[in-house]
Amino acid sequence: MLEITAEQGWRETHLGRLMAAALRRFDARVLELMARNVDVPLALGNLAARAQVGAAHIHITRHLPLQGARLTELATQAGMSKQAMGDLVDQCAAWGMVAREPDPLDARARRVVFTATGLAWLKAFQDAVAQAEDEFHQAVGPEVATVVALGLEAYAT
Numbered sequence: 001m002l003e004i005t006a007e008q009g010w011r012e013t014h015l016g017r018l019m020a021a022a023l024r025r026f027d028a029r030v031l032e033l034m035a036r037n038v039d040v041p042l043a044l045g046n047l048a049a050r051a052q053v054g055a056a057h058i059h060i061t062r063h064l065p066l067q068g069a070r071l072t073e074l075a076t077q078a079g080m081s082k083q084a085m086g087d088l089v090d091q092c093a094a095w096g097m098v099a100r101e102p103d104p105l106d107a108r109a110r111r112v113v114f115t116a117t118g119l120a121w122l123k124a125f126q127d128a129v130a131q132a133e134d135e136f137h138q139a140v141g142p143e144v145a146t147v148v149a150l151g152l153e154a155y156a157t
Helices: 015-035 042-049 055-063 071-078 082-094 116-140 142-156
Strands: 098-103 106-114
Touching: 015 055, 015 116, 055 071, 055 082, 055 116, 071 082, 071 106, 082 098, 106 116, 116 142
Parallel strands: none
Antiparallel strands: 098 106
């Protein structure tokens, strides 16, 4: 039988849990900034303000290339199942953020692409990420922020 130490604090302070908590905080701040951005299309801004757009929807924003992608490619990039990504794409399509178009390389396939509304959303995402990163730098100091960024980049590759 495996022995587990009596001290269980490690469960709340291990690196994976801290990174997950930091990501949740960062994404929440990005969505908060986007909800207040006057350049975000009104319907999407209202959805973000009412917490209808969540971290899962950010997967599309983070991973969909400007030239579009097949659903399977998008799901793989986001680390999600094809079915889960399909549900997100359906929701984002209903909001006017993305559309499904024929794939020019394969008439049987379809590509997910940003609409004009989706590109406005993407620009607001870019601005919000920049501001959230700036706030992170201010909160922990430039030296720590640089070490964190370099460490995460090295660890992720």
